[in-house]
Amino acid sequence: MVKRKQYNDFYFINDGRIHTLAEVQERYEKNNGDISFFQGRMRCPECKEAILSFTHKTSRCREYLSKEPSSSHLDNCSYNYDYASKKQIIEYVETISEDQIQDRLESALNMLMNRDSSVDISIKSQTQGDNPLIIKSFNGGNSIKRTIPRKSLSMWLDKEYEDKVFIFYGKVKLKVEPVKQAEQEGRVEPFEEFFKLLIYTKRRDGTWGYKTKVFRGRIEDKIDENKEYDIAILGYLDFSYGRTPEIKMVKYNSLLYR
Numbered sequence: 001m002v003k004r005k006q007y008n009d010f011y012f013i014n015d016g017r018i019h020t021l022a023e024v025q026e027r028y029e030k031n032n033g034d035i036s037f038f039q040g041r042m043r044c045p046e047c048k049e050a051i052l053s054f055t056h057k058t059s060r061c062r063e064y065l066s067k068e069p070s071s072s073h074l075d076n077c078s079y080n081y082d083y084a085s086k087k088q089i090i091e092y093v094e095t096i097s098e099d100q101i102q103d104r105l106e107s108a109l110n111m112l113m114n115r116d117s118s119v120d121i122s123i124k125s126q127t128q129g130d131n132p133l134i135i136k137s138f139n140g141g142n143s144i145k146r147t148i149p150r151k152s153l154s155m156w157l158d159k160e161y162e163d164k165v166f167i168f169y170g171k172v173k174l175k176v177e178p179v180k181q182a183e184q185e186g187r188v189e190p191f192e193e194f195f196k197l198l199i200y201t202k203r204r205d206g207t208w209g210y211k212t213k214v215f216r217g218r219i220e221d222k223i224d225e226n227k228e229y230d231i232a233i234l235g236y237l238d239f240s241y242g243r244t245p246e247i248k249m250v251k252y253n254s255l256l257y258r
């Protein structure tokens, strides 16, 4: 039984572009609940086949998109499969090399960031198994397909997502922060230097706001702070530093920006 999937965005058949869930909620609020502009024309952002419908925000629940029961995803769409658990993803990552992780993050970025019609990378043309978000997991002797959940960095990073591994992705600005030894729980040898990568995302008003940071160990990234980067991080949220979570990578350098 496949659990309900979350869609941050969707493919809009009117203009062949990817739009966000927030746009639909905004239109819902501005037009007294009339979203006929979108309704029936929202498709799965990945396979562009399955039809999505919108449920508006209530006092108790955030707005969401869900697949209409009568429609289906294409075979190779990652929304077909249950999400991989943290354990399954970590086990999978252990079986592949650092280069393979980088390749997978690169393909995931291509799929998640360049999806507008101008760059047609429809997965219809891809062969089965090429989807960078689908992994094989082993259950007894059987191989099963599981999907690595994705999370856009422009969405909420809530406590409820703690302890789940995601591919976090988005368009960001970056900054390097040296870490003081005292912050490393006294386990650091004297004079060792560590770095964190600070991540900023664009707010609705167009300004950039601090979102989260990633511990990079001894890697001092060479960042142009004025540049916009595409980033993908395979990791999970860590709330032990307070209300604003940091992202922990599942493996040394399971992060890619460009």
Ligand SMILES: [Zn+2]
Binding pocket: 044, 045, 046, 047, 048, 049, 050, 073, 074, 077, 078, 079
């Ligand atoms: Zn799909």
